[in-house]
Amino acid sequence: MENPLEWGDGGRGRRVVVIGGGVVGSLIAKSLQFDADLTFIDPKDYFEIPWASLRATVEPLFAERSLIHHKDYLANGRLIVSEVTNITNKEVLTADGHQVTYDYLVVATGHYDHLPVTRIDRLEEYQTENEKIKAAHSILIVGGGPTGVELAAEIAVDFPQKKVTLVHDGSRLLEFIDPKASDKTLEWLKTRMWK
Missing domain, CATH: 3.50.50.60 (FAD/NAD(P)-binding domain)
Structure with missing residues (x-):
């Protein structure tokens, strides 16, 4: 199998779709964004540092630093905030109607957590949990x-x-x-x- 990091043309013409905005998916998308025609698909608009979540529950201001908008590190790629509904040999279909064709597909969905779609809503969740602890x-x-x-x-x-x-x-x-x-x-x- 061809190593995408050793593409002779830099991979710029290769269409790469990365599904999943956890640690692995976000790192791969960030790493490939200037070396491929990249589409990054995640059901939420932010990356959350998972090992920071308990600290963020106790100190909500900590969540401000541990929840990062995907667009803040993805400067050269398309971001689709949606669930994936189907994958075929050539394309990915999303819940909001996107049909994204690919040459290379990375599925880095990890486990499923029902998290809010937006960073603001996730910050509000941490604030609510913190208020429960305080009370x-x-x-x-x-x-x-x-x-x-x-x-x-x-x-x-x-x-x-x-x-x-x-x-x-x-x-x-x-x-x-x-x-x-x-x-x-x-x-x-x-x-x-x-x-």
């Missing part, structure tokens, strides 16, 4: 895996007055890591959450 007297988090532990820690740091309860049915927190690290995590949480 709560106590917070229950179920699950002592990476997400539960991180969320508990984020809340404990930003809202030290909140009573945070972390419920986990395993033998220890973060069971996939070394027991010493797990114990250290538990001790840190105890000093921050259970005074």
Whole structure:
């Protein structure tokens, strides 16, 4: 198979469609935008740094930096904000009626999260979640895996007055890591959450 990064003509005549605006799709689109006739299709108008979402829930201003409009990094390509409804050997069909032909297709859709279409709506979601945290007297988090532990820690740091309860049915927190690290995590949480 031909390597698109080694196209003799720079790939400028090659029609490339990238579907999916997560980490992989956005990186590929950004990387190929000056080397191909690029069309980038995503159901939302922004890229979200996924590992920043829990921090953004606790500190909505952080979301301002972790939600990036696709158009801010895609200077040389077409952006279609729509769902893909069908893919054939030669074209991609979108929910809003676009029929995009391609020579090369990249499907980087990852998993499906029902997220708002616009960056503004996503920022409002973070603000709403933050208001719920602020209004709560106590917070229950179920699950002592990476997400539960991180969320508990984020809340404990930003809202030290909140009573945070972390419920986990395993033998220890973060069971996939070394027991010493797990114990250290538990001790840190105890000093921050259970005074």
